[in-house]
Amino acid sequence: MRYFELFSIPVNYDVDLQEIGARYLELQRAAHPDRHSGGSEREKLLAVQKTAEINDALQTLKHPLKRAEYMLAELGLELRGEQQTLQDPMFLMQQMELREELEEVKTSSDPDAAIAKLEQHIKELNSEYSNELQSLLASQEENDWHKAADNVRKLKFVYKLKDELERIEDELFDD
Amino acid sequence: MALLQIAEPGQSTAPHEHKLAVGIDLGTTNSLVATVQSGEAKTLTDELGNAMLPSVVRYLEQGHVVGQEAAVHAADDPHNTLISVKRFLGKTQAEIEASYGQLPYEFNDENGSLHIHTRQGDISPVQASSDILNALRERAEQSFGGDTITGAVITVPAYFDDAQRHSTKDAAQLAGIKVLRLLNEPTAAAVAYGLDSGQEGVIAVYDLGGGTFDISILRLNKGVFEVLATGGDSALGGDDFDALLVEHFKQQTGAHNLSANTLRLFINKAKACKEALTNYAKVNVGLEFDGQTHTVEVTRELFAELAIPLVKKTLRSCRRALKDAGISTDEVLEVVMVGGSTRMPIVREQVGEFFAKEPLTSIDPDRVVAIGAAIQADILVGNKPEADMLLLDVLPLSLGLETMGGLVEKIIPRNTTIPVARAQEFTTFKDGQTAMALHVLQGERELVDDCRSLAKFSLKGIPPMAAGAAHIRVTFNVDADGLLSVTAMEKSTGVQAEIQVKPSFGLSDDQVAEMLKSSMSNAKEDMQARMLKEQQVEALRVHEALEASLATDSHLLDEQELATLRDAMAQMQAISASTTEPQEIKDAIEKVDAASSDFAARRMDASIKKALTGQSVDEV
Numbered sequence: 001m002r003y004f005e006l007f008s009i010p011v012n013y014d015v016d017l018q019e020i021g022a023r024y025l026e027l028q029r030a031a032h033p034d035r036h037s038g039g040s041e042r043e044k045l046l047a048v049q050k051t052a053e054i055n056d057a058l059q060t061l062k063h064p065l066k067r068a069e070y071m072l073a074e075l076g077l078e079l080r081g082e083q084q085t086l087q088d089p090m091f092l093m094q095q096m097e098l099r100e101e102l103e104e105v106k107t108s109s110d111p112d113a114a115i116a117k118l119e120q121h122i123k124e125l126n127s128e129y130s131n132e133l134q135s136l137l138a139s140q141e142e143n144d145w146h147k148a149a150d151n152v153r154k155l156k157f158v159y160k161l162k163d164e165l166e167r168i169e170d171e172l173f174d175d
Numbered sequence: 176m177a178l179l180q181i182a183e184p185g186q187s188t189a190p191h192e193h194k195l196a197v198g199i200d201l202g203t204t205n206s207l208v209a210t211v212q213s214g215e216a217k218t219l220t221d222e223l224g225n226a227m228l229p230s231v232v233r234y235l236e237q238g239h240v241v242g243q244e245a246a247v248h249a250a251d252d253p254h255n256t257l258i259s260v261k262r263f264l265g266k267t268q269a270e271i272e273a274s275y276g277q278l279p280y281e282f283n284d285e286n287g288s289l290h291i292h293t294r295q296g297d298i299s300p301v302q303a304s305s306d307i308l309n310a311l312r313e314r315a316e317q318s319f320g321g322d323t324i325t326g327a328v329i330t331v332p333a334y335f336d337d338a339q340r341h342s343t344k345d346a347a348q349l350a351g352i353k354v355l356r357l358l359n360e361p362t363a364a365a366v367a368y369g370l371d372s373g374q375e376g377v378i379a380v381y382d383l384g385g386g387t388f389d390i391s392i393l394r395l396n397k398g399v400f401e402v403l404a405t406g407g408d409s410a411l412g413g414d415d416f417d418a419l420l421v422e423h424f425k426q427q428t429g430a431h432n433l434s435a436n437t438l439r440l441f442i443n444k445a446k447a448c449k450e451a452l453t454n455y456a457k458v459n460v461g462l463e464f465d466g467q468t469h470t471v472e473v474t475r476e477l478f479a480e481l482a483i484p485l486v487k488k489t490l491r492s493c494r495r496a497l498k499d500a501g502i503s504t505d506e507v508l509e510v511v512m513v514g515g516s517t518r519m520p521i522v523r524e525q526v527g528e529f530f531a532k533e534p535l536t537s538i539d540p541d542r543v544v545a546i547g548a549a550i551q552a553d554i555l556v557g558n559k560p561e562a563d564m565l566l567l568d569v570l571p572l573s574l575g576l577e578t579m580g581g582l583v584e585k586i587i588p589r590n591t592t593i594p595v596a597r598a599q600e601f602t603t604f605k606d607g608q609t610a611m612a613l614h615v616l617q618g619e620r621e622l623v624d625d626c627r628s629l630a631k632f633s634l635k636g637i638p639p640m641a642a643g644a645a646h647i648r649v650t651f652n653v654d655a656d657g658l659l660s661v662t663a664m665e666k667s668t669g670v671q672a673e674i675q676v677k678p679s680f681g682l683s684d685d686q687v688a689e690m691l692k693s694s695m696s697n698a699k700e701d702m703q704a705r706m707l708k709e710q711q712v713e714a715l716r717v718h719e720a721l722e723a724s725l726a727t728d729s730h731l732l733d734e735q736e737l738a739t740l741r742d743a744m745a746q747m748q749a750i751s752a753s754t755t756e757p758q759e760i761k762d763a764i765e766k767v768d769a770a771s772s773d774f775a776a777r778r779m780d781a782s783i784k785k786a787l788t789g790q791s792v793d794e795v
Contacts, residue, residue, distance in 0.1 A: 023787065025397075026786040037355065038557045040720055041717075052596040055594070170495070
């Protein structure tokens with residue numbers, strides 16, 4: 001997998017963020033356009049492209065959801081931009097309830113407590129679906145990859161919820 | 176016995192030639208130019224010893240004057256004396272009127288590009304900015320004994336959008352300045368501060384200038400200045416505090432429809448009053464106009480009361496930037512204050528309260544940006560090959576495309592580290608659709624109308640297919656200056672469209688060339704001579720750069736490849752020395768560029784490999 005190779009780290013869902021950070025700076029020191037400002041046009045263009053790739057790799061490797069999506073894509077399961085809906089009524093029901101709770105935060109008498117409660121819930125869901133990713137993605141069985149893909153689809157819902165909550169928090173905070 | 180000279184790896188054997196590079200702080204109120212001389216960065220002064228050049232241009236019957244000379248006529252010649260034009264860069268008349276209310280200028284934006292009417296005809300903000308840059312360039316060249324400068328790093332507010340950045344670059348080009356890099360003002364300040372203090376950790380740079388506000392959160396670590404997040408308002412600065420006082424004066428004197436002269440008088444008095452309140456608790460302002468005389472008393476408390484909503488606005492940006500950076504206020508080691516407007520006691524007090532620490536005000540808030548820019552310029556022209564400094568900056572505002580229903584789909588979110596390239600796929604929504612209009616936008620809001628429109632272009636010649644069958648891949652590229660270019664391609668057929676995003680109301684490259692031409696006295700011959708000189712210099716630069724690369728890395732090429740490259744280089748040199756046609760040199764440079772492409776790629780891979788090997792050795 002290109003991004004892992006670029007950072008010269010083992011292909012593994014669990015990553016050492018500190019190691020990634022250190023590698024990132026070393027890569028930037030070598031490739032950044034400012035390091036090639038005296039070079040030919042070709043070299044400068046190459047520096048911009050390479051740095052863009054390094055930046056993209058960092059964003060992907062650093063973020064748990066993006067990292068999982070990337071690994072699945074490399075395994076042949078492209079989830080990014082897919083239209084497929086989730087076939088899990090229980091999960092969807094739970095999401096709808098959480099959405100309602102989210103809407104109620106705005107009008108809640110104690111928004112801080114409501115936000116804290118939702119945050120806790122999101123955290124639990126997050127670890128529930130993230131827990132198995134390491135072993136599922138390391139597996140050689142295609143079946144496991146499909147299981148991982150389903151977990152990632154659910155994680156996407158969870159992350160979206162988290163974004164929404166942050167947006168609402170911003171709104172409440174700003175006035 | 177003569178000693179053999181052995182060059183350090185990465186350095187050429189040629190004697191080290193010091194190149195003249197400057198940092199320019201093109202400010203709303205004042206502009207500065209700085210350079211590194213004998214290892215020390217310093218601002219350059221005029222004959223009178225002033226480092227600050229008021230960013231004011233006055234257009235006379237013949238020619239123009241820049242700086243203090245122009246500023247003194249602001250009140251008696253308001254229409255021809257352009258002040259704070261930086262606020263107008265990359266803007267439309269409607270936007271300016273909405274942001275600033277009454278101004279003593281006659282605007283027009285026929286043909287879609289904004290101009291200010293003066294006795295010398297219509298002047299664009301880019302033109303006026305270039306006149307200021309020209310004055311700074313002349314100052315620098317004089318202090319270098321008449322030598323020309325190799326290039327400049329020009330600072331821009333971190334929160335400047337793509338249109339404002341492009342306009343700044345156009346202004347530099349018009350002034351005949353090679354732009355090495357556009358650098359964000361708070362990042363420049365962090366460089367000057369960080370290198371000086373040797374501090375490591377997270378710092379916040381609060382930069383309130385004459386017309387713009389920026390907040391940047393940076394991590395300083397072993398010479399790397401990594402911007403974690405930035406925020407701000409490119410239409411909020413000291414001028415807005417003056418405007419509050421002008422309103423107050425109007426109320427107190429009962430004067431409402433002011434003439435351009437009286438308005439300028441009020442603005443000047445407001446500015447002086449604001450500055451005096453930094454040192455005095457109470458100021459009496461005398462206003463003489465239309466045969467009337469008024470005295471208005473302003474206390475520090477009253478001013479604070481007027482100003483607090485504006486200061487709170489800046490703190491909201493601070494909170495958002497901290498959040499985007501994932502940093503809490505207690506993790507911020509130091510708050511560095513930049514920009515003349517941070518002298519206001521109310522600003523210092525509020526910022527100190529927000530970050531729960533005393534802001535650092537010991538550095539000169541006016542000069543620090545130019546100094547930081549000069550340090551980077553010095554490195555970029557190659558004067559300090561051993562320098563370990565690296566600046567990693569971010570995109571200030573999200574970039575996106577218009578989708579169905581007037582909504583914006585974000586392609587690159589704000590605070591993404593640049594350079595960056597992102598692609599997104601779109602499809603046709605009608606059967607047989609053969610063209611697709613793309614509308615590029617910048618901003619955080621969901622609706623197209625609330626974002627800044629950067630460019631519109633279309634991808635034509637898509638073969639007719641069923642709705643949803645075409646795959647159009649749109650790629651956004653943002654370079655290290657924060658400038659965007661966009662390409663669109665239909666994947667199955669390879670139909671392609673490409674634009675360098677230029678705001679519809681900005682200048683095209685042709686217009687810049689045209690203005691350059693008309694600004695030169697003996698247009699044609701001079702233009703030809705200048706272009707020839709430029710190409711000769713470029714050929715020499717390419718030659719030297721390749722020689723230096725070959726000196727260390729020629730082993731990356733086999734004999735055949737080396738011979739081909741050497742051949743192209745020799746031809747380029749021969750043509751450059753003999754021809755009078757700039758285009759011929761340009762073609763020869765392009766051939767060398769093509770011949771060196773594999774070499775450049777291998778060198779890049781080798782240096783990356785080396786960087787990572789160095790890393791694992793360190794870890795052992």
